[in-house]
Amino acid sequence: MIHLAVRRVNPEHLELFREWMAQLNGPRREEALATxxxxxxxxxLAVLVEGPDGPLVIYAMEVESIEKSRDAADxxxxxxxxxxxxxxxxAVGERPSLEKLLDLHR
Numbered sequence: 877m878i879h880l881a882v883r884r885v886n887p888e889h890l891e892l893f894r895e896w897m898a899q900l901n902g903p904r905r906e907e908a909l910a911t912x913x914x915x916x917x918x919x920x921l922a923v924l925v926e927g928p929d930g931p932l933v934i935y936a937m938e939v940e941s942i943e944k945s946r947d948a949a950d951x952x953x954x955x956x957x958x959x960x961x962x963x964x965x966x967a968v969g970e971r972p973s974l975e976k977l978l979d980l981h982r
Contacts, residue, residue, distance in 0.1 A: 877981075879942045882974055885924065885931040889967035893933070896963040897922060900956075907956040915948040916940035933968060 885893055900908040912920060919938040924931055939945040949957060 877939055877942065879937045879939055881935040883933050883971055884969040885933050886967055886969050887930050890931055892963060893967035904956060907954065911949070911952060911954050911957055914952060915945040917945055932972065
């Protein structure tokens with residue numbers, strides 16, 4: 877299952893957010909991949925879009941079950957997950973309204 881989330885990025889914390897994503901995709905990649913294993917996630921992708929009302933992050937995850945993935949993340953003992961939550965709480969804001977237009981899968 878693909879899970880998609882869109883959130884506003886607080887402009888004052890945009891560089892913090894970028895730096896954190898660079899850590900996850902760089903020197904802390906193996907730590908981040910270990911958390912994906914625990915969450916039943918085979919692929920995670922985040923893209924930044926400059927919207928008319930400021931930056932948005934579009935987050936896509938391919939997971940076995942979004943509920944199981946969230947439960948695993950919430951109960952994680954990985955240090956990197958605690959740090960991730962702290963950065964996300966600071967840098968990422970509200971969810972804009974979304975309208976799902978297409979969801980095709982077998």
